[in-house]
Amino acid sequence: MSKVLIHPATYDNVHEAIDRVFELFPMRVKGKEVLLKPNVLRASSAQESIVTHPAVLRAVVEKMEAMGATSIVVGDNPGLFSYGANEETFTKTGLMQAAKGHYKNIGDDSRKVDFNTKFMPTVSVSSAVLDADIVISLPKFKTHGLTVLTGAIKNSYGILPGAQKAMLHKAAGSPERFHEVVVDVFRLRVPDFFIVDAVVGMEGNGPASPDLRNIGLILASDNAVAIDAVIATMMGCDPGRLRFLQKAKEAGLGDYDLNSIEVIGELKPLPDFKLPPLGGEAILRNEAMQSIIHDRTLLRPGADPVKCTGCGTCIDHCPMSALSLIENIPQVDAARCIACFCCQEMCPEQAIALR
């Protein structure tokens, strides 16, 4: 039976909640390489609650240090509005400082892995995620216009660098298929543990809604389906109605039935919680958002011949072998390129821009 902890917390005393989490879920961290993946959707202030709060990240980083992790990497690949601005996004959100020197731009190195041929035969996943001994996902308690909520399963969407996220949005084409994509990305590397920042959550038309909600909780579990079922219930939504949870259950990733989950703490729906429409209409019918997604899928890297030294670093790091040197300047094969932007992140001369 999966277990979910619901524990009271403020951003000032969140260390106590994190201590309780690891008392209840003992984990062998000593000697391990740990990756911490907050939700870093886009550059925003901590008060906007669009990203995991820095106080939560800092408390988990300090816990991992105290538990003797060999190495700690804090990283994410930001979404649509912050492609190619990994460090800047971490800095603006306050997560850079909270990472205490453990931040890494995980968008600068990725590996090609097989995906679902219905959408894209291969995708490129941050190597830091694939190589970690332990992956701890740190989602934010938020609504989402396409998947209703963005919690443990959806947080893994950020293991894909660059515009692959937009490409998969487009390849899915419908909310129903997008739910399948989200679960397929999650399965590429199922995180080992989940700690949800529900101190201040988001309602309304997330994932970047101005409607914030003081909830005052930290949630934790070693099972994503169970913790997302608890989030859905708190939002006043029957978890069984969420397609991505149905698909995750079918894939054997866990169970959303509350009878199969041991809840430690008080689980109750938040009164009058504002949900987005359950069918994904909030984003699907939003023409401006569709246009942004479409535009992002067209982005490709291009090298500035004045800055480029022809060093070949970008070519060596392209997981799709989509770059070649022509007259000492890298040229992209647009058909091969999956817009992961590893080349841009790796260029020592900052000679690559997105076009």
Ligand code: SF4
């Ligand atoms: S890494 Fe930068 S400088 Fe080196 S070849 Fe590529 S674009 Fe040019």
Ligand code: SF4
């Ligand atoms: S050329 Fe395309 S696939 Fe290759 S590293 Fe750059 S963005 Fe990624």
